[in-house]
Amino acid sequence: MLSTEVRLKLEDIAARIAGGLDVTLAEMQWATKWSDHNRSAAEILRKARRRAIMGEPAKGSLDELMEGMDLGFEDPSDHLIGPQNPIDLANWFKREDGESDWRQHD
């Protein structure tokens, strides 16, 4: 468990990382030592780095949920293989190509 003093110092460093502000090497070394041995510290730093790269997630978004639960990294561009714009998506659901709908097979 982190002491209040350590947690506050970690959160200060994390806030600067998240904001793209400078952190000294000594601060990073100190924070990394904590994160290597403490899950809470690692989570604070991981979230900060993620925020620095991705920016603040939209309210109610999957990114926000995943960030809040520290579940990793949601990047739909890594695995999105279907239609990517709303019109293509709508056309796909309309299924105007004459193919039978698999839902009618049951």
Next chain:
Amino acid sequence: MVSQTGASTIKLLEENWEDIRDECLKVSGYIDYPEFQIYKGKWDVFGIIDLQGNFMPENAAKCPKTTAIVQQIPGVNTAGFSKLTPGCIVKPHKGFTDDVLRCHLGLVIPEGDCGLKVEETVYRWEEGKAFIFDDRALHEAWNRTDFPRYVLIIDLLKKCL
């Protein structure tokens, strides 16, 4: 403008690049670069000096020539091999601290679309050539070739340059 210390570091690395390359290709124990959020694809690294500035004894023992060369560099803070596999893209990002500059030594550089962009400047690595850039500037890298790219990465303390 590279300082005299920076220039001597580059000279040292370039004079010994083939030994470094041979060890880079020989060692086992590359791991995924842990900051998964900044890249797509597979980016493997082999640490020699960690962020605390300490040699990683098990890895250093696997590449004794590189370790001996790196030990001669004033103000070296971190060091390691970086393997960017085909198709890997490192997204635009900035380093944490203004206290270091980053040096890359090209070791195995495939032909084709493989490079590093620092702000608006695009660098192409060359085998046996080293350069220094500011890691705090927005930078990105990519390997859109069919072969892996290997470089030696070293962080140098600015106050020693």
